[in-house]
Amino acid sequence: MIDLHTHSLFSDGELIPSELVRRLEFMGYLAVAITDHADASNLDFIIPRIIQVSDELNRSQPVKVIPGVELTHIPPKSIIPFIAKARGLGARLVLVHGESIIEPVTNGTNRAAIEGGADILAHPGLISDEDAALAAEKGVLLEISARAGHSFTNGHVAGTAKKAGAGLVLNSDAHSPDDMMTREFANKVAEGAGLPPGSLSSLLSNSSQLLKKIGYPI
Numbered sequence: 001m002i003d004l005h006t007h008s009l010f011s012d013g014e015l016i017p018s019e020l021v022r023r024l025e026f027m028g029y030l031a032v033a034i035t036d037h038a039d040a041s042n043l044d045f046i047i048p049r050i051i052q053v054s055d056e057l058n059r060s061q062p063v064k065v066i067p068g069v070e071l072t073h074i075p076p077k078s079i080i081p082f083i084a085k086a087r088g089l090g091a092r093l094v095l096v097h098g099e100s101i102i103e104p105v106t107n108g109t110n111r112a113a114i115e116g117g118a119d120i121l122a123h124p125g126l127i128s129d130e131d132a133a134l135a136a137e138k139g140v141l142l143e144i145s146a147r148a149g150h151s152f153t154n155g156h157v158a159g160t161a162k163k164a165g166a167g168l169v170l171n172s173d174a175h176s177p178d179d180m181m182t183r184e185f186a187n188k189v190a191e192g193a194g195l196p197p198g199s200l201s202s203l204l205s206n207s208s209q210l211l212k213k214i215g216y217p218i
């Protein structure tokens, strides 16, 4: 198992990164990205610390830990420069908190994330065909979310991605231990999104290809 979207107490998650990683190691995970919520107030505070703990954990235990970030509620106009800023600070995986229907995420967030070349557009809600087509062209992966609420539109995301030829990943968006996915649960979320049985392995293969691309082969 791989999870490329999790939160630690560097934003609104419950666990310190080391416990987050240890719990996933115990569950048999191969890789996890720590992707705390960030905006202009905390980007330069959290990224170096997540890098520090990721480097340390990558030396001392088997789960590959990827220092990432989830740019969250950043006005669309500023998203593209913030993606560059996050990468400049050393984030190896950049997610953008997409237009989930359960939050007032500003219209245009999905588009800006894709245009800016985020690695993953998290929970993109009712993403349009045009945006999904651009995601396919730019290689931005669209997220199927196991998180309550964000998952309301998984069926739409899966269908729209399929039509457009965009790649999908499945992540937990875990904020606490109870949110961590067993493989069995991840399978159910994938099928619940309307994907055919057995799709989890292709979703995980998209995650592992992305890991290879960013220098964390598993």
Ligand SMILES: [Zn+2]
Binding pocket: 070, 096, 097, 098, 122, 123
């Ligand atoms: Zn989010």
Ligand SMILES: [Zn+2]
Binding pocket: 005, 006, 007, 070, 122, 173
């Ligand atoms: Zn999140």
